Amino acid sequence: RLIREAISRGAHAHPIVSPTSWKSGPSRHYDAMVVGAGFAGAVMAERLAADGGRKVLLVDRRPHVGGNAYDELDDAGVLIHRYGPHIFHTNSQEIFDYLSRFTRWRPYEHRVLAAVDDLLVPMPINRTTLNLLYGLDLATEEDAAAFLAAQAEPVSVVRTSEDVVISAVGRELYEKFFxxxxxxxxxxxxxxxxxxxxxxxxxxxxxxxxxxxDRFQAMPLEGYTRMFERMLDHPNIDILLGVDYCEARDAYPHDHLVFTGPIDEYFGYRYGKLPYRSLRFRHVSLDVDRYQPVAVVNYPSPDVPHTRITEYKHLTGQQVPGTSITYEFPAAEGDPYYPIPRPENQQLFKRYEALAMAQTDVTFVGRLATYRYYNMDQVVGQALATYRRMTKTPAIRTVP
Ligand code: FAD
Ligand code: UDP
Incomplete structure (x- = not known):
């Protein structure tokens, strides 16, 4: 109900400078332009404005705030995540307290099942998984540890994602689940x-x-988008949605730039493209009360093209007729969602990072700009730390 009320208050549409009219308005000068209204950009904008007293223009090429964490009500009235399921968890009291200024929380512990051998079994692999899969009755942690030790293959140096799993659970479980x-x-x-x-x-x-x-596991009570809107609701923050940085750059003069988009794009792909993995989402509404027993079911089988299906009612606790689910189909082309962690990509990123470090009037923050496979809380932590560092750097003249 809270979610519905938030939406009916018009919470989800507020380009402060509208995308169609932005060029005709007066061109203001800003202390900082922040590119990207995801966690990285929103935290930076909030800190610069509310703590630093700076005038900030936040720009995103998407028509909404929230970045990949954006959620919205679908036609069935279910709060869905347009860019795939986002579950908040952190061990950091500081990060939880910071976000709690902008949202109340719904306690939620995430559970995932994997579809393996015509069964739905707990993932991560636990004692129940082993008992169900192999018809066993492993009664204690020691029993399960002994079973896994007998499956595991010794790996002298654990270097790759294969090594990690093979050395812990052996080849058969590796092939089934990973x-x-x-x-x-x-x-x-x-x-x-x-x-x-x-x-x-x-x-x-x-x-x-x-x-x-993690110590803290919860979903924003009225959704991520509402939380972002509260974070950005400050007289020092203007927001420009549906506009790319390259268009806004010259139209709005600014002393400092915070960039949270892909770092290779910022530098015009000078050293070639940094690989990011993309996804395609299929959002479906169904006429049944519940589709699956938990929020996420993973599909490791190569026989189906999707990796997982999410059912949102588990995340939100909404009591509405029908249900809404999302299939995720990984893709090579499309919006950049995941930096791809492997040594050659890290080397290429390091070359871009060297360019970034030479720019004293630009700060790079977030999952795409620092090419790190970070969760939401890690991005918030990175942005808070970056802001703290900025306030201590005399070279950055826009921040006291
Ligand atoms: P983003 O959210 O990607 O925001 C960057 C923004 O910059 C985008 O809105 C983009 O439009 C904008 N932008 C980029 N370039 C430009 C430009 N040139 N001009 C204007 N705007 C630009 N984390 C968790 O903690 N829990 C989860 O359960 C979880 N699930 C996830 C599921 C999926 C499918 C994905 C992809 C990620 C998930 N994450 C999860 C990670 C989480 O999404 C990120 O940690 C977080 O959203 C990163 O925030 P960000 O601000 O760095 O980047
Ligand atoms: N993974 C897997 N099988 C699973 C779940 C995860 O092989 O059932 C692997 C896969 O490589 C995945 C990684 O573990 O990309 C990390 O999983 P996580 O659920 O953290 O991925 P995310 O939510 O970030 O997409």
């Missing part, structure tokens, strides 16, 4: 990806079936 999913998600075999990618998903000997174990 290999197909990863090949679809990244267009690469796990052996070609940094160990950091599959290390995000642990293996458990307990029956804990939560996807995350």
């Amino acid at each position: 290999q197909g999913y990863t090949r679809k998600q990244w267009g690469l075999d796990p052996s070609e990806l940094d160990k950091a990618v599959t290390s995000r998903v642990p293996t458990r000997t307990s029956k804990d079936d939560r996807y995350f174990t």
Whole structure:
């Protein structure tokens, strides 16, 4: 209900400078232009405006704030995530407190099932997964640990995303749960990806079936978009939506630039394109109350093209007739969603980073600009730390 009320208050459409008229208005001077209204850009804009007292113009080429965390009510009245499911979790009291200034929370612990061997079993792999999959009765953590130890293959140096999993659970479970999913998600075999990618998903000997174990796990009570709107509702912040940086750059003079888009794009692809993985989403409304038992079901099988299906009512707790789900189809082309963690990409990023460091009047923040596979909380933490550093750098003349 809270979500519906927020939307009916007109919460989801407020280009402060409208995309159609922006060029005809008076050209103001800003202390800072912030490019990108996702977590990185919104936190930077909020801090610069509210803490630094600076006049900020926030620009995004999309027609809304929130970046990839943007959510909206669909025709069925379900709050869906246009760019795939976003579940908030963090261990940081500071980050949770900071965001809590702009939202109340709905407690939510994320649970994921994987469709494997015609079963739906807990993912991350835990003792229940093993018992269901193999018809076992592993009663204790020691039993599960012994079972996994017997499956695991020794790997002398754990370097890749294949090594991580093989050394923990062996080849059979690797192939069932990780290999197909990863090949679809990244267009690469796990052996070609940094160990950091599959290390995000642990293996458990307990029956804990939560996807995350962080101290704080919750969803913004009225959605992410509403939280962003509160964050950006400040007299020092103007927002320009539906406009690319390259168009806004000269129209609005500014002393400092904060850039949160893809770093290779900023430098005109001077050293070639940095690979980012994209996704295509299929949003579907169904005439049933519930589609699946948990918010996300993963599909590691190579026989279907999607990686996962999300059902939003689990995330929001909404009581509405019908339900809405999203299929995710990984793609090589399209909006950049994921930096691809592998050594050659990191090397190319380092060349762009060297260019970035030479620019004293531009600050690069966020998942695309610093080419890091960061969660939302990590981006918030990075932006807060970046702002703190800016305030201590005399070279940046726009910030006290
Ligand atoms: P973005 O949100 O990508 O924002 C960048 C913005 O910059 C975009 O709005 C873009 O339009 C704009 N922009 C770029 N270039 C230009 C330009 N030239 N001119 C104007 N505007 C420009 N994290 C979690 O913690 N939990 C999750 O469950 C989770 N799930 C995810 C699921 C998916 C499918 C994806 C893709 C990511 C997920 N994440 C999750 C990660 C999360 O989305 C990011 O950590 C976070 O949104 C990054 O914020 P950002 O501001 O760095 O980038
Ligand atoms: N992964 C997998 N099978 C799964 C879940 C994850 O192989 O069922 C691998 C895959 O490579 C994925 C990575 O682990 O990209 C990280 O998973 P996570 O759920 O953290 O991905 P995200 O939510 O960031 O897309």
